[in-house]
Amino acid sequence: MLPRSPPHLLPWRSLVLLFLALAVSSNGVSATAKAKAKAPAAPPKPAGFGYKLVSLVQRPNGGGLVGCLQVKRRSSTYGPDIPRLRLFVKHETKDRVRVQITDAEKQRWEVPYDLLPREPSPPLGPATAGGAPFTxxxxxxxxxxxxxGRDPFWFAVHRKSTRQTLFNTSRAPLVFKDQYLEVSTRLPGDAxxxxxxxxxxxxxxxxRPNDPYTLYTTDASAINLNTDLYGSHPVYVDLRNIGGRGVAHAVLLLNSNGMDVFYTGTSLTYKVIGGLLDFYFxxxxxxxxxxxxxxxxxxxxxxxxYWAFGFHQCRWGYHNLSVVEDVVENYRSAQIPLDVIWNDDDHMDARKDFTLxxxxxxxxxxxxxxxxxxxRGMKYIVLIDPGINVNSTYGVYQRGMDRDIFIKLDGQPYLAQVWPGPVYFPDFINPNGASWWIxxxxxxxxxxxxxGLWIDMNEASNFCTGKCTIPTTHxxxxxxxxxxxxxCLDCKNITNTRWDDPPYKINASGKSARLGYNTIATSAVHYNGILEYNAHSLYGFSQAIATHKGLQSIQGKRPFILTRSTFVGSGAYAAHWTGDNKGxxxxxxxxISTMLNFGIFGMPMELYEWQSVARSxxxxxxxRYRMLPYLYTLNYQAHLTGAPVARxxxxSFPDFAPCYGGQATYARFHAAVRGGREVTVLSDVALGSYSMHKGLVIEKITVLGLHGxxxxxxxxxDGADDATAVATSSPYFAAADAAQVLRQGEEEDAVEGEKRGVTMEVGGLALPLGKSFTMTWNMHIEA
Known part of the structure; x- marks a missing residue:
């Protein structure tokens, strides 16, 4: 949206003291030589020593397995072990199995079932109740x-048909503490x-092996590489080529707490700072x-x-309505299609939500x-941020205070700062908070x-850190x-709670930042005592659900909502964009990578000032507009089956292992015009052997910007004249929006003033996709 706040300066400086000890032995051996023989560093203390399975029963009527795990040996690293765990396993469908591990005696935090509806797990209780021993x-x-395995306990999931192992935790001991959970799986090197x-x-x-993968919703610009950004999606797809056939599966760890995931190429390890282990395969x-x-x-x-697939114009800085009106009219006079015009916070009264x-x-x-x-059939969308300005004359704030719907710290609404200044954050997990927002x-x-509505800054973003008060001096x-x-608030860091300063520090913001850095303090409390520490990454998700309900109840139609922060299931309510980046x-x-990833996650979705730019x-x-029926159909298929729009x-080619890398797997085409008449199209093909093996051919090529x-x-x-490609086809030229098709060798009978096409199609071809080629032709170029 706008530039990010620079990192806060630390209120202290590190003082490094360097001690140089000079020692010379009686036989004249130097101190440097002796230093080389120093003792090796002590290995780090293990986080845990695993569990053993002490009981396992099968519940009746397909209710799954329930077992009890007992810790094998205590470890104090990252806190005490939870001594007894409950294991629950169920085949929920023919192609999905759930494996859940949690505290056997105390209810732990998990993603609320009213936010993400799913089959409930059995209530806590004696593991042997209501079932027969499973041996x-x-x-x-x-x-x-x-x-x-029973002692030590480990589990694995494999395919019934081929016995191919998908997940196997026997590599390392299971660790389960109140604020630190660790589990690892083996992986084949070619996965x-x-x-x-x-x-x-x-x-x-x-x-990529050894790249950092931290999941914790953060307002960090998308120009930051390999760091946690706006959404949290703890799911991965594993694609392997076995005997020339691509075989895929997916693993979801349904957990909203912050986590680091370490991928080495042959193993994957989760290190999670709370909640439970709730795996779906x-x-x-x-x-x-x-x-x-x-x-x-x-x-x-x-x-x-349907209109959402048209062209949208959006930017910050439309400071008054006249600017927006000029933008729309200039698009119209330039004959550039425009379906949707957006406003950032410029429309608001002092940047306060729901105002003009x-x-x-x-x-x-x-x-x-x-x-x-x-x-004219156009649409209008505006931005809404979650922070509600603290202002006693502001009706939205007054109604929120009356209904007591704000997140709290130490019994008072948690004070933060965003664009309007001091704000409180609504609690969308609170039923009253959701209904107030609606x-x-x-x-x-x-x-x-x-x-439609554009909900931004919902990680949630905060310009300040810690516990703050409104200043009296400025x-x-x-x-x-x-x-x-x-x-500009008066703030102090919060370090005296285990929620704000947990024993294990995830790599938040790519630099192991405090969990509450530029967001809500993690010791703040939601409805019913729910800690921000647990629910942090659900904030944008819960806001999207409430916004969806609000718009749908008003319009009775499919709402359009764009959200920046997302979680597992957000795609059922909103679209997403890639956040702040550069042009x-x-x-x-x-x-492109982000867009393709969000298809896997279940979330598939000014030019007029210069005449030459407007024409382009x-x-x-x-x-694009000619493709709208196709894109709309793909969106419908995504709604029915989840199939990504961009894939x-x-x-498309799961059996072709070289395309698994995600790079250098496209046929690229380049077009150039020389002397105003000669057009040349070049192809540059990577991994063409697969296309040759499959006999794939190019039947037509369309070039933008040609007129005539x-x-x-x-x-x-491949550098040689290819008569076969022409002889086995019937090439023709056509303007994409003209009715007339000209076969090779025919002349155009042009009519003065006749509308010409803006794209040139060369069709009737039979070019092998797996080979590089050059096409040349002459034409009169008008643009």
Whole structure:
């Protein structure tokens, strides 16, 4: 949105003391030589020594297995071990098995079932109650089989048909403490893994060994590589090529606490700072089957309205309504299609949610503007942040205080700072908080009939850190400040609780930052005593659910909601964007990986000032608009089956192992015009052997920005004239939006003033996709 706050300066400096001890032995051997023989460093203390299985019963009527685990040996690293654990295993469907491990005696935090509906696990109680002893070494389902060891306890999941192991924890002992959970699985070295987001992965979507993977929702710009970003999705897809056939499965650890995931290439280790171990295994065996099974459990991607696939214009800085009106009219005069116009916080009164600036966006004029664009079929979307300005004259704040819906610290609403200045954060886990938000959405829609909402800053983002108060010595915010993102509250760090200073430090913000750094303090409390420490990464998810309910109850149609922060299941309620980045080719390349990853996660979704740019925009958008029925159909398929709209290449070619890397797996095409007449199209093919083996051919090529007729087509394949490609086909030229098709050798009978195409199609080809080629033809270029 706007520049991020710089890191806070530490109030102390490190003092490094260097002691140099000089010692010379009687035989003249130097101190340097003796130093080389120093004793090795002591190995780190193990976090735990594992558990043993002391009982296991099978519940009747397909209710699964319930067992009791006993700690083998105590360890104090990261806190005391939980002595007794409850094991629960159930084949919930033919292709999904659940393995849950939690405290046997005390209810632990887990993702609320009302946020993410799913089958409940059995209540805590005696492990042997209501079941018969289970002594078999395997617990088979239709597709997957659960196996285990008793002492030490470990478990594994394999395919019933091939006995291929998908997950095996025998590599390392299970560790389960109140604020530290650790479990590892073995992996074959040739397994290709994808997922574990959200982060910006410069190497493509395939997980790379020894890269950091930390999951904790954070307002960190997407230009930060390999660090935790806005969403938390603890799921990965594992794709392996076995005997020339690609076989995929997925693993979800349903846990909202912060975690580090360490991937070495032959193992994967979770280190989680709370909650429980709640694993779901999805059998696949194809990538499309995996996302089908995954989204069947977490919720299908929300169906989007048709207009959402059109062209949107959005930026910060439309300081008054006249600027927005000019933008819309300039698009119209330039004949560039525009379906949706957005406002950032410019429309607000002093950046307060659910308000209008009476000076810059007076309601009568805004309503007249909306009537005009709605009559054209256009839509209007505005931004809403979760922070509610602390202001006794502000109705939204007053109603929130009356209903007691804000997150609290030490019995008082937790004070933070974002764009309007001091704010409180609504608690969307609180039923009263959700209903209050739904009512505020309704009130705002009566004020301004918006067509969708953009919910931002919902990680939640905070310009300050710690416990804060409103200053008495200076204004906050300072209306003259040019850096409103700098903290102006009086704050002090919170380090005296185990929630704000846990024993294990995840790699938050890529630098092991405090969990409460620039967000809500983790010792703050939600509804019913729920700690922010546990629910932090659910904040944007819970806000999206409440926003979806609010818009749907008003419009009775498919809502359009765009959210920055996401969690498992967010795709059922909202779309997502990649957050703050730069307008560079490098960032565009990074965004491709993010977009493809979010398809796996179940979340598939000014040019007019220069005439030449406007023409290019019409050309590019013209192609996009011709594809809208196709994109809309893909979105419908995503809603039915979870199939991503944008898919990695291995979704289409899962048997082709070289495409698993996610890079250098495309045929790239380059077009150039010389002398105003000669057009050359070059192809650069990577991994073409697969295409040759499958006999894939190119039947037509479309080039943007050409205007006129083509002739004198010549083709070279791998540097040699290829008469076969032409002889076995019937090449033709056509403008994509013209009815006339010109066969090779025919002349155009042009009509003066006739509308010409903005794209040129060369069709009727039979070019082998696996080979590089050059195509050349002559034409009159008008643009």
């Amino acid at each position: 078999a070494g395997e617990y088979p389902g239709q597709d997957l089989v659960f196996t285990y 290709a893994l994808y997922g574990l987001g959200e982060n910006t992965q410069p190497g493509g979507i395939k997980l 999805f059998a696949g065996p194809t990538p499309l089957a995996v996302v089908d099974q995954y989204t069947a459990m977490i919720g299908r991607p929300a169906p989007m309205p 600036s009476p000076v810059n966006y007076p309601r009568p004029k805004l309503l007249a503007f909306l009537n005009k664009i709605h009559a 009512d505020e959405v309704r009130r705002f829609h009566e004020l301004v009939p918006v067509d 204004r906050c915010p300072d209306p003259t400040s040019k850096e409103p993102w700098l903290c 560079t080719w490098e960032d565009l390349r990074y965004s 925009a019409r050309n590019a958008l013209g192609m 990695p290449l291995f979704f 007729a083509g002739k004198d087509l010549a083709i070279q394949v």
